[in-house]
Amino acid sequence: MNSIKNLLSVYDFTKDEIYDILLRSFILKSEGAGGGNGCLKGKKIGLIFEKSSTRTRVSFEVGIVELGGHPIFMSSRDLQLGRGEPVKDTARVLKRYIDGAIVRTFEQERVETFARYFEKPTVNGLTDLYHPSQILTDIYTAYEAKNGSKNNTKKDIGDIVEGLKIVYIGDANNMANSWVNLQAMLGFELVLAMPDGFDIYETVASRSRERGGKFNILHDKISAAEDADVITTDVFISMGQDEEKEKIDKLRPFIVDESVIKSAKKDVVFLHCLPVHRNEEVAEDVFERFSPFVFEEAENRLHVQKAIIETVFRN
Structure with missing residues (x-):
């Protein structure tokens, strides 16, 4: 079984991985919308946003589509999170529906808790502590x-x-x-x-x-x-x-x-x-x-x- 890769802070990557990402970014930019390896083909990626967003939301949604995936946007107003459901319960439900998640929230602990119970790849789309992307x-x-x-x-x-x-x-x-x-x-x-x-x-x-x-x-x-x-x-x-x-x-x-x-x-x-x-x-x-x-x-x-x-x- 492959280990789960997350990006909750840049410390989740090695120095070498960061430089790989920067080099890959140049290649993807030069290739345009049709570029990429199609790694998300058939995958459903949730965007769980407790904070409003322009650039983070649109850039992730477009990126997911260009890599062959299906973005599913969920604001806290759309989820039971907005009515007080614990983050860990939301995560344990969503892991049965989607293949990965991008979480934009308040305390860093919330995205870390989500990732722990989601048990699938999770990206921090912004917290009060860090903004790795x-x-x-x-x-x-x-x-x-x-x-x-x-x-x-x-x-x-x-x-x-x-x-x-x-x-x-x-x-x-x-x-x-x-x-x-x-x-x-x-x-x-x-x-x-x-x-x-x-x-x-x-x-x-x-x-x-x-x-x-x-x-x-x-x-x-x-x-x-x-x-x-x-x-x-x-x-x-x-x-x-x-x-x-x-x-x-x-x-x-x-x-x-x-x-x-x-x-x-x-x-x-x-x-x-x-x-x-x-x-x-x-x-x-x-x-x-x-x-x-x-x-x-x-x-x-x-x-x-x-x-x-x-x-x-x-x-």
């Missing part, structure tokens, strides 16, 4: 933007990625956590810029240290951005959180504006996982100038997630 897309987009030679081998990818300085500016949220995770796996330079008093969860930091991860937290966005290859941010208030004026006021000085861009390398790339709040976490003129990269990043969700699907569901 997005972070793999972001590093692929960074590689793509910096790949001037147009060579595409695992070694090429590794040489470029591991030489990057990536700067994340903003809240200590699931994207910041995911950058910390990925840095521990791939070894690029990572600097987080956030207000004094903001910090990465100790569990996230300790898991990074266990894998040899290194990252710096600075409270000055200009010095953090110095010589950056990639600057990235996210909304100040994450999905499902209450609007906190005090929190936004503390984060407001950390807007990615022209002063941040000028501190970085001349060929810096700005990324944002979307949706964007213009003139809150990023100045509108900066966002629009780098929007070709941002919307390429959005498209790349499809290609990277197809590569993830092939890896997770190939058994």
Whole structure:
């Protein structure tokens, strides 16, 4: 019996598997909609979403179809989860109907519980703690933007990625956590810029240290951005959180504006996982100038997630 492959965080993949996914993403993107190995032919994949979504939902649904599968979307409003049914009960029912699942939910524990009782391949489509499919897309987009030679081998990818300085500016949220995770796996330079008093969860930091991860937290966005290859941010208030004026006021000085861009390398790339709040976490003129990269990043969700699907569901 084959062991079950999940993607609940990037730690579920090896470094080699991550580079395989990035290389496969390039191939799938070049092949277009007809590409892929048809690994989902005849398979039914559930999308269990307790949070709303544009990019995650559509890119996974399209990717499943392009790989020959049948997506079945289920929001919490459609399921008994919305009326308090335990996650483990929902998982034990759904495993009798579908072949795999993509779960977008709140606490990381919910997707881990689902995967444990579902006993079939499960992909984390976002939790409050991690967003693995997005972070793999972001590093692929960074590689793509910096790949001037147009060579595409695992070694090429590794040489470029591991030489990057990536700067994340903003809240200590699931994207910041995911950058910390990925840095521990791939070894690029990572600097987080956030207000004094903001910090990465100790569990996230300790898991990074266990894998040899290194990252710096600075409270000055200009010095953090110095010589950056990639600057990235996210909304100040994450999905499902209450609007906190005090929190936004503390984060407001950390807007990615022209002063941040000028501190970085001349060929810096700005990324944002979307949706964007213009003139809150990023100045509108900066966002629009780098929007070709941002919307390429959005498209790349499809290609990277197809590569993830092939890896997770190939058994």
